[in-house]
Amino acid sequence: MNAMGKIGWILALILAIGLGAMSYTFLVKGQTVPYADGRTSILLSPDERNQVLGEMRAVLEGTRTIIEDAVAGDMQAAEKQARSMGMAAAKQDTAIIAKLPLDFKSLGLGLHGSFDDLADFIAENPDPLKVVDEVSTLMVQCVACHDAYRLGIEGEADISGE
Ligand code: HEC
Structure with missing residues (x-):
């Protein structure tokens, strides 16, 4: 050569x-940095952070509605609510996607997939107690992600929490 x-x-x-x-x-x-409490901070712009937090509040309300419908015996409404939170609803701005770690994205997509599974489960098991049990299992994913990540703001001085 x-x-x-x-x-x-x-x-x-x-x-x-x-x-x-x-x-x-x-x-x-x-776009991440370690945080003092052991979680990982994902750094977003203030608007992006507000957007993700708004989506989170909608997920909380949607999950609560599934429990309410199931306990009221309205299985069709519970199934419809779960389906509306499934893979078909999985969308995110490209700018935000670029800042999210791979593991966070797969946890997020996994959650959407689980809402589809939950909708299928409700259709096959129209039993309130079983549905509530299934929702509590699904919510292990909320807990796991919240244990691992927080949302910080780009350029924020106290971002490490120290
Ligand atoms: C892929 C990761 C992930 C999953 C899965 C997830 N969350 Fe979150 N969620 C977060 C992060 C990160 C925050 C911001 C926490 C922080 O900054 O301390 C958050 C914040 C929230 C908040 C606070 C919103 C606000 O306005 O402050 C709520 C409510 C919430 N999530 C509900 C849920 C529920 C209910 C589920 C499950 C059905 C869920 N989340 C699943 C990552 C996730």
């Missing part, structure tokens, strides 16, 4: 390492 060829390979290698590091940052790590 001549000298130019060697330089070409070295450049290609540097480029590959650079691209690897970039995809790690963008796809796996997202």
Whole structure:
């Protein structure tokens, strides 16, 4: 191999390492920093943070509605509510997606999938107690994600919580 060829390979290698590091940052790590209480902070703009928190409040209200409908014996309404929170409802702004770690995205998509599973479960088991039990199992996912992540604001001084 001549000298130019060697330089070409070295450049290609540097480029590959650079691209690897970039995809790690963008796809796996997202825009995150460690937080003092052991959780990981995902850094968003104030508007993006408000948007995600608003979605969270809607998920809480939707989950509560499923329990209310099931206990009232309105299984069709419970199924419909669960379905409305399924995969078909999974959407997020590209700018936000780029900042979310891969694990967070899969937890989020997993939750949407679980609401579809819950809708199927309700259709097959129109029994309030069984449905409430299933909702409590589904909510393990809420707890797991909340234990692992918080939402911080980009450039916030006290972001490490220390
Ligand atoms: C993929 C991760 C993830 C999942 C799954 C998840 N959440 Fe959250 N949620 C978060 C994060 C991160 C926050 C912000 C917490 C913080 O900054 O301390 C949050 C905040 C919230 C808030 C507070 C909203 C506000 O205005 O402050 C509510 C309510 C909430 N989630 C409900 C739920 C419920 C109910 C479920 C399950 C049905 C759920 N979440 C599942 C990540 C998740």
